[in-house]
Amino acid sequence: MVLDVPPSAAPLPRILVVDDSPDSLWLMSQLLEGRYHVLQAASGQEALCLAATEPAPDLLLLDIVMPDMDGYEVLRRLRQQPRTASIPVAFMTSLSEREQVVLGRELGAVDYLTKPVDVREVIARVEAHVSQRQHARRMEVLGERLARHLSPGQWEDLFHGARAPSIRFAHQPLMLLLVQSAALNGSTSEREAFRGELALLALQFGGELDRFERESTVLLFDEPASALKALRAMQQRHDPRGLRLALHDMQAEVARFEGPGGLERTLVGGEAERVRQAAEEARGGVVAISPAAYAALRDELAQSHPGEVFTARYTGPAIDSGKLSAM
Missing domain, CATH: 3.40.50.2300 (Response regulator)
Incomplete structure (x- = not known):
């Protein structure tokens, strides 16, 4: 799809x-x-x-x-x-x-x-x-989101202390890789282990894990091709049938700031939630890809990878049926 x-x-x-x-x-x-x-x-x-x-x-x-x-x-x-x-x-x-x-x-x-x-x-x-x-609104959204993840002392330091000047907002092009897995519904240790793996995977391919996204696990990439490489690596390490994956290329509203572990980046708009809702029908083992992401990755997707399956419900130019499979 x-x-x-x-x-x-x-x-x-x-x-x-x-x-x-x-x-x-x-x-x-x-x-x-x-x-x-x-x-x-x-x-x-x-x-x-x-x-x-x-x-x-x-x-x-x-x-x-x-x-x-x-x-x-x-x-x-x-x-x-x-x-x-x-x-x-x-x-x-x-x-x-x-x-x-x-x-x-x-x-x-x-x-x-x-x-x-x-x-x-x-x-x-x-x-x-x-x-x-607009700055006040973004600060309100960011403050509410980070309050769920930072200790009261860390939150106070970021918004009213020495780290406050580090907060910056931007509207920039990003490739979002959304990941849903049974591991994210398991115990606390299982969730943290899986998210740690995703953070390392994102880092390996030049991206970063949005640690503060509430509804979905999202990896952020400045380069579309890097997101696809990370996705393919994930499929090699895990049974694709246990994953629900989606790619979307978009202009995203992002906050960057100095967190406890260094520079962090998180979405402050509703981009990840919209992608999550659109991807809910995608079954395990099938990657849902938006028209914008497909356009950005057309050449990379033309390169064959064994076992890779994308959905074919697409109304734009013809797609190689060997690369895409109907749901």
């Missing part, structure tokens, strides 16, 4: 523009479209509804003077609901009196932009706020 995995390009940040003026909504959409996914609301009530959707906006650009509910009241209500309380809000208004600015800051506004807008200033400040928001 060739996996039908959703596209993995990084989604555009979401900006919610709230203004009762159609001209202002149009102008802001024109300024931001292409860089961001722009949502529009012409009233305070509509803004509250859109802000509560998933995924939440990364930033609200909120007009103050509106007929049904002014921007201050919209911000008050946003802060009262857990789902919307942390969304950053920047006021956009023609009001410029100092008391208005102070009130907005007291309510929790992160910025205050006056109309008519300065195009370069708006874009620069929106980019800054969105970057801060």
